[in-house]
Amino acid sequence: MKDISEFKRHAHEMVEWIASYFEEIENYPVKSKVKPGEIYQALPDQMPEKGENLSRMMEDFDNILMKGITHWQSPKFFAYFPANSSLPSLLAEMMTAAIGAQCMKWETSPAAAELEEKVMDWLKDAVGLPGYFQGTIQDSASTSTLVSMLTAREKYTNFLINEQGFKNQGPFRIYCSEETHSSIEKGVKIAGFGKENLVKVEVDDHYRLHTGKLEEAIERDKQKGMVPLCIIATLGTTGSTAIDPLSEIAQIKEKYGLWLHVDAAYAGSALILPEYQWMIKGVEEADTFVFNPHKWLFTNFDCSAYFVKDKQALVNTFQLVPEYLKTRSDEQANNYSDWTIPLGRRFRALKLWFVLRYYGMEGLQEKLRQHIAMAGEMKQWIEEHDDFEMLAPATMNVLCFRFNPGNIDSEEKLNELNEQLLHEINQTGEIYMTHTKLSGQYTLRLVIAQTDVEKEHVEKAWEVILSKAEEIFGQEI
Numbered sequence: 418m419k420d421i422s423e424f425k426r427h428a429h430e431m432v433e434w435i436a437s438y439f440e441e442i443e444n445y446p447v448k449s450k451v452k453p454g455e456i457y458q459a460l461p462d463q464m465p466e467k468g469e470n471l472s473r474m475m476e477d478f479d480n481i482l483m484k485g486i487t488h489w490q491s492p493k494f495f496a497y498f499p500a501n502s503s504l505p506s507l508l509a510e511m512m513t514a515a516i517g518a519q520c521m522k523w524e525t526s527p528a529a530a531e532l533e534e535k536v537m538d539w540l541k542d543a544v545g546l547p548g549y550f551q552g553t554i555q556d557s558a559s560t561s562t563l564v565s566m567l568t569a570r571e572k573y574t575n576f577l578i579n580e581q582g583f584k585n586q587g588p589f590r591i592y593c594s595e596e597t598h599s600s601i602e603k604g605v606k607i608a609g610f611g612k613e614n615l616v617k618v619e620v621d622d623h624y625r626l627h628t629g630k631l632e633e634a635i636e637r638d639k640q641k642g643m644v645p646l647c648i649i650a651t652l653g654t655t656g657s658t659a660i661d662p663l664s665e666i667a668q669i670k671e672k673y674g675l676w677l678h679v680d681a682a683y684a685g686s687a688l689i690l691p692e693y694q695w696m697i698k699g700v701e702e703a704d705t706f707v708f709n710p711h712k713w714l715f716t717n718f719d720c721s722a723y724f725v726k727d728k729q730a731l732v733n734t735f736q737l738v739p740e741y742l743k744t745r746s747d748e749q750a751n752n753y754s755d756w757t758i759p760l761g762r763r764f765r766a767l768k769l770w771f772v773l774r775y776y777g778m779e780g781l782q783e784k785l786r787q788h789i790a791m792a793g794e795m796k797q798w799i800e801e802h803d804d805f806e807m808l809a810p811a812t813m814n815v816l817c818f819r820f821n822p823g824n825i826d827s828e829e830k831l832n833e834l835n836e837q838l839l840h841e842i843n844q845t846g847e848i849y850m851t852h853t854k855l856s857g858q859y860t861l862r863l864v865i866a867q868t869d870v871e872k873e874h875v876e877k878a879w880e881v882i883l884s885k886a887e888e889i890f891g892q893e894i
């Protein structure tokens with residue numbers, strides 16, 4: 418950075434920009450309304466020949482790009498799962514960018530490696546994982562799950578597939594529920610198992626993995642000469658935050674000697690609350706465990722906390738030490754690039770450290786409990802309203818429901834009605850929510866978890882839902 422005075426001038430402007438963004442964030446339509454191609458066409462066809470000035474870029478950002486931004490940090494955001502940021506996280510990201518270190522090996526930034534080890538230890542205790550787990554920060558739960566499956570594959574075959582590729586082994590079978598996240602299927606494809614070897618086990622009436630069906634599937638596969646390898650349990654399915662029965666799954670894992678990965682991407686954060694510790698009963702049997710502080714622990718994307726029981730199996734799966742990467746400290750420290758797919762790594766531990774210290778355990782617990790309490794209230798409004806119904810149990814702060822005014826006889830029509838309702842709700846720009854399908858029913862899905870969401874926003878959301886429902890139904894509800 419040569420021109421420090423230029424940097425200061427623009428950085429100050431930028432901080433002002435960010436501050437007013439947060440002050441005004443609720444005035445923006447939360448979901449962007451641009452049409453496909455609109456932003457692309459508003460941008461020049463070629464890069465500039467000569468360097469441009471930063472103020473012009475900011476102008477273009479405001480005039481062109483802002484229209485195409487969906488405001489994930491708005492307290493009116495109730496869609497998907499959140500990708501929360503927070504004040505300490507954002508500030509730490511600035512420092513990370515300033516330092517710009519590659520944190521692949523201990524030597525390439527010792528503080529990054531050791532801080533990562535420390536915050537992962539803190540987090541492990543905070544969520545109640547057994548002490549023998551060791552953690553690292555991955556970019557996403559998708560990567561963590563893939564890494565887990567690759568480790569399972571290598572450990573089972575004594576690292577032979579890494580050497581020779583698939584020869585006559587397998588077919589390896591991977592088990593998860595019908596409600597698991599799409600990243601599992603992606604991982605199965607990338608790991609070379611083949612999509613047809615992903616066994617999606619039926620769920621019970623609360624959308625949890627049915628363990629009886631799981632065991633039947635494993636038995637059936639064994640009889641056919643297939644090789645059951647790995648079970649993936651989900652704590653907090655993406656559709657309805659169903660919690661798979663981990664302790665029963667753990668027993669099956671034990672009985673058949675399989676690998677067990679726990680995907681708690683969203684709901685894992687709730688483990689910092691003693692009242693949600695029941696979810697991980699049986700976790701001692703898990704080989705790997707992932708949850709995303711970048712969803713519901715106020716640490717901006719990307720920050721996925723991945724914990725493993727057998728560090729050596731993980732490192733043996735990935736480690737490569739070409740001459741130019743050999744260092745004198747290799748034996749004494751964690752070189753986290755050996756724990757994952759890419760070589761290069763950002764200094765992600767910093768923002769997590771900032772967040773954990775800024776809020777403290779109490780502050781984080783309080784925030785999560787507030788979200789869960791607000792969801793509890795809204796659930797009551799839904800249940801008490803004659804024309805709405807809940808479609809899945811509300812485990813924490815995700816509400817799955819639909820508009821059902823009673824006199825509509827076909828499921829198909831109800832689905833259409835709710836799809837239209839969702840579209841109309843999101844068109845208002847007042848709130849943004851998304852949907853899922855549960856047992857074939859089009860389900861409105863509202864997540865109360867944004868960093869700054871308050872009761873007034875939840876009340877407003879309910880108001881918008883009611884008024885749009887009335888409007889499309891054409892009569893008072």
Ligand SMILES: *Cc1c(COP(=O)(O)O)cnc(C)c1O
Pocket residue numbers: 498556557558559560598600651653654655680681682683709721
């Ligand atoms: C969000 C989510 C994922 C994917 O998380 P990424 O970090 O975006 O890869 C995986 N599993 C579950 C259950 C999720 O909710």
